[in-house]
Each structure stands twice: as C-alpha cells, then as structure tokens.
Amino acid sequence: MSTAAAVRDVKFGDESSKTEGLGTFYGVFLPSLLATLGVIFHLRLGWIVGSYGIFLTALTVISTFSIAFVTSLSLAATATNMRIKGGGTYYILSRSFGTELGAAIGIPLYISQVLMVTFVIMGLTEVIFSINPLLDPISVKFSLLGALFLLSTVLAKHSLKVQPFVLFIVFLSISSFFIGGVEIDFEEIPFQIPAPKNETFWGAFALLFPAVTGIEAGFGMSGNLKNPSRSLTLGTMLAILAALTLFLVTSFFMYSSVPEYLLKYDPMVMAHYARFSPLVLISVLSTSLYAGIGSLVGGPRTLQALSRDAIVPNWLSKGFGSLDTPLYSSLCTTALVGASLFIGRIDIIAPILTMFYLTSYAMLNFASGIETLLDNPSWRPTFTVPSYVSFLGLFLCLGAMLMIDSGQTLVSVTIMSAIFLFIRRRAIGQRLDDIRSGIILHFTQKAIYHLARKQASKRAWRPTFLVFSGSPSRHRRLVEFAASLTRNSGFLLTTAILPSKNASQEKIGSFKAGIEKFYDSKHIRSLVEVATSNDLFLGMKRVIASSGVGPIIPNSIILGVSRDRPKRLADVIDFSHKMRKNVLVVQESGKRLLKRKARRNSPKTIDVWWDDELRLNSHLMLILSHMIKTDPRWRNCSVMLKSTAPNEKACEERKSYFEEFVAEHRLRVNCEVYCEKPETALEEVIMRRSQQADVLFLGLKAPDGDLESYSSYLKERFGKKMPFPLIAYTLSS
Numbered sequence: 001m002s003t004a005a006a007v008r009d010v011k012f013g014d015e016s017s018k019t020e021g022l023g024t025f026y027g028v029f030l031p032s033l034l035a036t037l038g039v040i041f042h043l044r045l046g047w048i049v050g051s052y053g054i055f056l057t058a059l060t061v062i063s064t065f066s067i068a069f070v071t072s073l074s075l076a077a078t079a080t081n082m083r084i085k086g087g088g089t090y091y092i093l094s095r096s097f098g099t100e101l102g103a104a105i106g107i108p109l110y111i112s113q114v115l116m117v118t119f120v121i122m123g124l125t126e127v128i129f130s131i132n133p134l135l136d137p138i139s140v141k142f143s144l145l146g147a148l149f150l151l152s153t154v155l156a157k158h159s160l161k162v163q164p165f166v167l168f169i170v171f172l173s174i175s176s177f178f179i180g181g182v183e184i185d186f187e188e189i190p191f192q193i194p195a196p197k198n199e200t201f202w203g204a205f206a207l208l209f210p211a212v213t214g215i216e217a218g219f220g221m222s223g224n225l226k227n228p229s230r231s232l233t234l235g236t237m238l239a240i241l242a243a244l245t246l247f248l249v250t251s252f253f254m255y256s257s258v259p260e261y262l263l264k265y266d267p268m269v270m271a272h273y274a275r276f277s278p279l280v281l282i283s284v285l286s287t288s289l290y291a292g293i294g295s296l297v298g299g300p301r302t303l304q305a306l307s308r309d310a311i312v313p314n315w316l317s318k319g320f321g322s323l324d325t326p327l328y329s330s331l332c333t334t335a336l337v338g339a340s341l342f343i344g345r346i347d348i349i350a351p352i353l354t355m356f357y358l359t360s361y362a363m364l365n366f367a368s369g370i371e372t373l374l375d376n377p378s379w380r381p382t383f384t385v386p387s388y389v390s391f392l393g394l395f396l397c398l399g400a401m402l403m404i405d406s407g408q409t410l411v412s413v414t415i416m417s418a419i420f421l422f423i424r425r426r427a428i429g430q431r432l433d434d435i436r437s438g439i440i441l442h443f444t445q446k447a448i449y450h451l452a453r454k455q456a457s458k459r460a461w462r463p464t465f466l467v468f469s470g471s472p473s474r475h476r477r478l479v480e481f482a483a484s485l486t487r488n489s490g491f492l493l494t495t496a497i498l499p500s501k502n503a504s505q506e507k508i509g510s511f512k513a514g515i516e517k518f519y520d521s522k523h524i525r526s527l528v529e530v531a532t533s534n535d536l537f538l539g540m541k542r543v544i545a546s547s548g549v550g551p552i553i554p555n556s557i558i559l560g561v562s563r564d565r566p567k568r569l570a571d572v573i574d575f576s577h578k579m580r581k582n583v584l585v586v587q588e589s590g591k592r593l594l595k596r597k598a599r600r601n602s603p604k605t606i607d608v609w610w611d612d613e614l615r616l617n618s619h620l621m622l623i624l625s626h627m628i629k630t631d632p633r634w635r636n637c638s639v640m641l642k643s644t645a646p647n648e649k650a651c652e653e654r655k656s657y658f659e660e661f662v663a664e665h666r667l668r669v670n671c672e673v674y675c676e677k678p679e680t681a682l683e684e685v686i687m688r689r690s691q692q693a694d695v696l697f698l699g700l701k702a703p704d705g706d707l708e709s710y711s712s713y714l715k716e717r718f719g720k721k722m723p724f725p726l727i728a729y730t731l732s733s
Contacts, residue, residue, distance in 0.1 A: 022226065022231075023226060024231040027235065028234075028235025028236055031214075032235065033214075034287060034291075036214040036215070037246065037287050038211065039120060039122075039288055039291075040208060042283065044267070044346070044350075046266070046269040047263065048060065048204050057204065057251050058251060060204040061251065064212045065244045067397060067400065068240055069240050071393050074368035074393055075364060076381075077383055077385045080381040081379060081382075090106035099310075103420070103423045104417070108416065109357075110299060110302045113298055115352060116213075116299075119346055119353060120148075121292065121337070122141075127268065127288075128140055130267070130271070142338065142341070148289070151289065152330070170283050170287060176275045177275075205403075205404065207350045213353070215240065296334070300330040301329070317329075354404065355404065366391075369389075369393075372386065372387040463624075464490060464552065464555050464556065465490060465491070466495060466547055466556070467482045467559075468496075468497070468558070469496060477725065478588055479494065479522075479524065480524070481726055481728070482526075483524040483525070483526065483631075484634060491552065492524075493526065493547060495547070496529075497530075497539040497540065498531070498532050499534055508530045512529075529543075529547075536568075537569070540572050544557060544572075555580075556581060559583075559586070561586070563719065573710075574707065577702060584729065585700065587726070604637035604694045604695075605639075605692050606694065607640045608625050609686065610658075611699025618699065621699070621730050622669065625639045639668065641669045646677070651674070651675050658673070672689075674689055686722065690724070695724075697730055698728070700730055700731040
C-alpha cells in the first residue's frame with residue numbers, strides 16, 4: 001500500500017480533511033506512478049535488460065503491466081461500489097468474500113506489505129553501499145528501519161504535498177541518465193550482482209512484478225476524490241501508460257547505449273552512467289523512502305483491520321489519537337520487518353512478493369468478475385467492467401503463478417486453505433454478508449428455471465418435506481425423524497404457526513431464531529418459516545398451498561396426531577391428498593415396552609407393515625425406510641417388511657412375492673409373513689410382532705370425500721395408543 005493509500009485510511013470519516021475533493025492528478029495519477037518508479041526501476045531494470053535481452057525484457061514489462069491494467073479495472077469497479085475503510089485491499093476482499101477467505105488472503109497480503117518494507121530497505125542499503133562500501137550492513141539496515149518508522153509516524157500525512165517534488169526529481173534523474181555517456185571502468189564498480197538463477201521469461205517476470213504493485217496507490221484515495229469513477233479509471237490508466245512508457249523507453253536506451261557488462265554487474269548503472277549521478281541517487285532514495293513509508297503505514301492498518309475482524313489478537317486493533325493511529329500494530333510490523341532483514345537480497349524477496357501479490361490480484365479480479373456476472377442489485381459501481389475482462393485478469397494471475405513456480409503456488413494455496421479452515425472453524429465470518437450467498441443464489445436461480453422447464457423424472461424424485469412442528473423441542477422425535485429422512489437426499493422445511501393475535505415481527509423473529517438455534521444444537525439442516533393464523537388448521541392449509549417456488553415445492557407433509565380434533569385433521573389430510581402430496585401423520589410416545597428397555601444397546605429396527613389396501617403406501621414406506629438408513633445414526637439398523645396371511649400356503653406365496661419385490665428393487669430388507677386368523681385385529685398383531693421396533697410404518701387409508709366417515713376412521717386409528725417410540729402413518733399421493 002502506498003503512502004497516499006495509507007493517508008486515505010487515516011483520513012476516513014474525517015469531514016475536515018484537507019484532501020477532500022482531490023482531482024485525478026494529485027489523487028490518483030501521482031501516487032500510482034511514483035509507487036512504480038522505485039527500487040526495481042532504478043536498481044534492477046538494467047540487470048534484467050543485460051541478463052535477458054531487450055526482447056524478453058520488453059515482453060516481461062508488457063506482461064506485468066497488462067496484469068496491472070486488467071486488475072486496475074477490476075479495482076476501479078470494486079472501489080466505486082463501496083467506500084474503502086481501513087485495511088485497503090483486505091477490506092475489499094473481506095467484504096466481498098467474507099472474513100474467512102478475506103483473512104486467508106489478507107494475512108499473506110499483510111506479510112507482503114512487511115516484505116515490501118524489507119525490499120525497500122534492501123534497495124536503499126545497496127544505494128548507500130555504492131557510496132560507501134565500508135559501512136556495516138546490519139547497522140545500515142536497522143538505521144534505515146528506524147528512520148522509516150519515524151517518518152511513517154510523523155510525515156505520512158504530508159506525503160501528498162511532496163509528491164510533485166519527488167516526481168520532478170525522478171524526471172530530472174531519468175533525463176540525466178539519457179544524456180549520460182559517462183565512461184566507467186569495470187574494475188571501479190564497487191558492488192556486483194550475481195548472474196540470475198532462473199534465466200527464463202518467468203524469472204524476469206517474478207523479479208519485475210513488484211514494481212507494478214503500486215497501482216493500488218490511488219484506490220486508497222477513493223473516498224476523497226471529487227469524481228471517483230472518472231479519477232480512478234483515468235488516473236490509473238494514465239499512470240500505467242506513463243510507467244509502461246518509462247520502463248520500455250529506459251529499457252531500449254539501456255540496451256542500445258549502455259555496455260552489457262555494466263547492465264549485468266552494476267546495480268547503480270543509472271547513477272554511474274548518468275551525466276549528474278547525484279540526481280539519480282536522490283531519485284532512488286526519495287521514491288524508495290516514499291514507498292517504504294507507504295508500506296510501513298499501510299501494513300499496520302491492514303493488521304489493525306485484521307484484528308478488528310477478530311482474526312489476530314485484539315490488542316493489535318487499538319488506535320490512538322484523532323487519526324486512530326495503530327501504534328501496537330506499527331510496533332509489531334516494525335519488529336517483523338527487523339526479523340525479515342536477515343532474509344538476504346532483494347532478488348530473493350522479489351519472487352516471494354510477486355506470489356503474494358498475484359494471489360491477491362487474482363482474487364480481486366474474481367470478486368469483480370463474479371459480482372458483475374451475478375448482477376446483484378447491491379452491485380452498482382459507478383465504473384463498470386465486463387465480467388470477462390475481470391476473469392481474464394484472474395486467469396492471467398493464476399497462470400503466471402503456476403509458470404513462475406508451481407511448488408510455491410501449491411504452498412501458497414495450502415497456507416491460505418489452512419487459514420480459511422481455521423477462521424471458518426472459529427465461526428468468525430458469519431456476521432458479514434459476502435459474495436458467497438450471491439453465487440449460491442445465482443446458480444440456484446438457474447437450476448430452478450432449468451428444472452421448471454424439464455419434465456420430472458421418476459429416477460430424480462427426491463422428497464421435499466413440509467413439517468408442522470410447532471415448538472420442535474416439544475416434538476423432538478418428529479423433527480429428528482424428518483431430518484433423518486432428508487439428511488442426504490431431500491429438502492426439509494419446518495413451519496410453526498403462531499396465533500395472529502399479538503404476533504409481532506419481534507415475536508416471530510425471536511421464535512424463529514429459537515427454532516434455528518435448537519436445530520443447530522441437534523445438527524439438523526432445515527429451512528424454518530413461522531406463519532400466523534388464528535385458526536391452526538386453516539393456517540396449515542394455507543402453508544401447504546403456498547410453500548415452495550417453481551419445481552421446488554413440498555411433495556410430502558409431516559404432521560403430528562390430533563386426537564381431540566379428528567375432523568379438522570381429516571380436512572387437512574384430505575386437502576393435502578387432493579394436492580397430490582404424500583402425508584405422514586407421526587405419533588410419538590414417551591413410553592417403551594419392557595422388552596425394549598432390556599435391549600437399549602442393540603441395533604435399531606424399522607418395521608414396515610405391508611398395506612394390503614393400497615400398495616403405493618407400501619412402496620412409499622419402503623422408500624422412506626431406505627432413506628432413513630442414510631443417516632449415520634440409523635446406518636446399521638435393520639428394516640423388516642412384515643405382513644399377515646390367513647394360512648400357510650398364503651404365507652409362502654406372499655413371502656415369495658416379497659423376496660422377488662425386494663430383489664427387483666435392490667432393497668436391503670428382511671421379510672416376514674405371519675399366519676394370523678382373519679378376525680384378529682391388526683393392532684393386536686403389531687403389538688405382538690413388532691415389540692422391538694424403534695420406528696413403525698403403517699399405511700393410512702385415502703380420504704373418500706366424506707369427512708365425517710374419514711374423521712371417524714382417524715379417531716379410531718389414532719385412538720388405540722400403541723407404546724412405540726414413533727409410528728408413521730403413511731398415505732401416498
């Protein structure tokens with residue numbers, strides 16, 4: 001982050017800021033251009049030209065600035081859609097992707113800001129050693145670190161005022177170099193650069209890329225610009241064009257005018273070859289100090305933002321004074337820079353910086369591209385960029401990372417994934433809205449429209465259960481039963497109906513939150529809705545008629561037994577059946593048979609009693625019993641298909657039919673047929689034959705249009721209390 005960007009973070013929210021209403025030149029162009037003309041331009045461009053040749057150098061320069069150009073477009077779109085607070089790029093990423101992914105990228109980004117300060121100090125050390133090679137390198141580095149720390153705390157707010165002066169010095173130094181022509185004796189070169197280890201295009205790319213990371217400089221000032229959409233795009237484009245021109249022209253001049261051995265072995269070739277070398281020394285010192293101050297102000301503010309999002313320890317978030325100066329974060333950053341000064345030369349740090357910045361740029365492009373593609377109503381940037389442009393930037397960044405070093409790319413991805421999983425495990429990012437919900441909604445929308453135009457397939461059938469649970473803590477077995485049915489192959493929608501009287505929005509919201517909290521504690525996945533109606537059963541019918549969207553509508557209804565109002569329950573079942581929905585009436589019991597208590601640790605059992613009157617009921621019950629077994633808690637349970645017959649011959653025939661049926665439909669079901677007298681009541685048989693069952697599936701007669709007779713049937717059916725943990729009376733549509 002540049003000094004100007006850091007100042008933007010400091011001034012955020014200060015209505016009296018003197019930088020309010022900045023134009024394109026001072027607000028964007030100058031900080032962006034100066035941030036690119038630092039250590040690499042002055043100390044390593046000649047090495048790249050001498051080591052790689054003019055063609056490879058020109059290709060490298062154009063490639064790096066192309067990525068910078070595309071990324072700047074994405075940044076412009078993102079920056080004009082939000083006001084960037086403290087944290088700069090991290091703020092954009094975390095508010096686009098959520099805290100988890102924002103932290104996974106933000107922490108490496110902060111490290112790159114630390115390394116950028118190290119990078120600057122290494123470059124300044126080379127300059128000082130070219131003047132006096134007898135100095136102690138450790139003393140020089142830590143003296144520069146101390147000076148940068150003081151300058152970043154005292155002079156950062158004055159950086160905008162010195163920008164024109166720094167630019168003037170840069171152009172004077174470049175002019176002095178172009179006039180040049182000073183003869184230099186090779187033996188007089190005080191310091192030599194070793195030959196590059198990776199003499200390929202990607203080796204040159206990794207070394208040059210840190211120079212173009214200065215494109216972010218102007219975006220930190222977005223809140224202080226008169227016309228952000230115009231200034232950000234025009235200023236950044238002009239800065240990129242100007243920097244690209246200077247890099248290319250300087251490269252061609254070096255190749256055509258400066259001896260190759262000087263380019264390859266003299267890091268201060270621009271100063272030694274220039275007509276007036278002190279100008280070049282002042283230029284590299286001023287631009288490097290400018291970049292160092294910016295990173296040493298911006299880095300602590302990124303760390304402060306990470307702390308305020310609870311990613312790193314809270315004490316790092318403390319700010320002091322009217323500018324909210326992050327003193328503790330600054331001290332921590334300075335300490336890290338001090339430790340990193342022992343890494344080595346800038347040639348070692350540059351590729352590491354490149355990988356970190358390419359990663360963040362890739363995600364910035366992705367954020368802009370996906371937001372444009374999703375076309376969310378909240379995405380209203382004043383500068384728009386086609387999604388394919390941002391995605392091009394994404395693929396360019398990822399491709400460059402893989403080509404530079406696939407091993408480092410894998411390590412970077414592994415580290416970011418570990419940070420992401422750690423932050424997600426701590427559930428830090430749940431309070432922030434982010435782009436993920438938009439992505440899910442986008443593909444859900446397309447899927448729903450696609451399914452709506454496709455004829456439903458029997459093989460693709462999945463249950464969508466609408467459960468009337470009331471307070472789920474009072475009907476725990478019913479809710480857990482429904483969750484087991486839909487755990488891996490269906491949708492679950494839970495609805496509670498509150499009396500309309502005194503049902504305020506606050507009460508509804510509180511009741512819904514309580515249900516969701518209960519489900520979270522039980523690890524139950526369900527959509528939760530709370531409806532209101534003064535008539536419970538009328539409210540149930542309204543919900544049945546209106547729930548769902550497109551093809552994703554409930555096809556199965558689950559409700560509890562109502563013994564005191566069987567006619568109203570019969571009306572709801574009749575209504576659901578007419579709407580071609582399966583109905584499960586669940587009867588819960590707190591009681592258990594004595595024999596059941598003795599075998600608590602034995603495998604669970606599901607008994608399905610064949611419905612002789614309606615085979616569709618039996619088919620549905622078998623499907624549901626199969627679905628329950630996908631729940632890990634029921635995975636080892638046994639499913640028993642049971643029925644009765646009046647004599648031995650009929651028993652054998654039915655058992656043979658069951659075995660063929662089970663084999664044909666690939667069901668893991670055991671079959672049993674009992675010989676019982678025709679006059680024996682089914683409830684009596686069930687009490688004797690299913691004493692060990694944890695869940696009992698029984699068929700339910702379909703309504704015949706006569707609610708009186710059907711309600712009598714239900715009253716008789718549900719009136720006989722059978723002490724099983726759960727009975728599911730099933731009616732197929």
